[in-house]
Amino acid sequence: MQISADTEHVIAVLEEHSEGGLRKKNDMAVILEIAATYDESTLVIDIIRTGTGLWKVYGTLRRLQPGAEGYQQLEREFATQMNTLREHLADMMQHADDETLKRFDDIYFGMTTGVIRNLVDLSHDLSKLKAMQQA
Numbered sequence: 001m002q003i004s005a006d007t008e009h010v011i012a013v014l015e016e017h018s019e020g021g022l023r024k025k026n027d028m029a030v031i032l033e034i035a036a037t038y039d040e041s042t043l044v045i046d047i048i049r050t051g052t053g054l055w056k057v058y059g060t061l062r063r064l065q066p067g068a069e070g071y072q073q074l075e076r077e078f079a080t081q082m083n084t085l086r087e088h089l090a091d092m093m094q095h096a097d098d099e100t101l102k103r104f105d106d107i108y109f110g111m112t113t114g115v116i117r118n119l120v121d122l123s124h125d126l127s128k129l130k131a132m133q134q135a
Contacts, residue, residue: 001100007033018128023121027107028129030100031092038095047088048133051126054081058120082119 011029015022022028035044057078064071086108093104107118 001030001033001097003029003033004036007036014125014129014132017132018125022125022128024118024125027104027122028125030096030104031089034092034095040092040095043088043092047085047092048126048130050081050085050088051123052130054078054085054119055123055127057081058123082116085119085123 007029010032011022011025014028015025031044031047035041057074061071061074061078064074089104089108093101096104108115108122
């Protein structure tokens with residue numbers, strides 16, 4: 001997929017202002033490019049909001065010990081946020097070319113530990129984008 005200069009600029013600014021950098025900057029570029037090309041502003045807002053929520057729940061889970069009060073509820077919320085993010089990404093990928101769709105399918109839509117890690121990494125980047133929007 002061809003990424004426009006405007007999208008590349010947004011990613012570069014985001015990378016520069018993200019302590020530790022972005023974890024999935026190429027995928028962020030694809031999401032933003034598709035959103036801009038196909039006028040999917042509402043969907044990209046949903047992706048950013050859901051990703052940010054997933055990142056916050058993940059951060060809270062990491063601080064708690066399994067079995068702590070509220071841990072199971074947070075685990076359920078994590079699974080819900082993760083599945084919602086995957087649904088939004090699938091909606092966005094209806095506009096993608098076959099190669100991009102296959103890559104996203106391999107990275108985000110499987111049922112492996114690696115897929116969960118990839119979704120968490122993407123959520124990290126989405127939360128950075130949300131923070132930059134609010135600044």
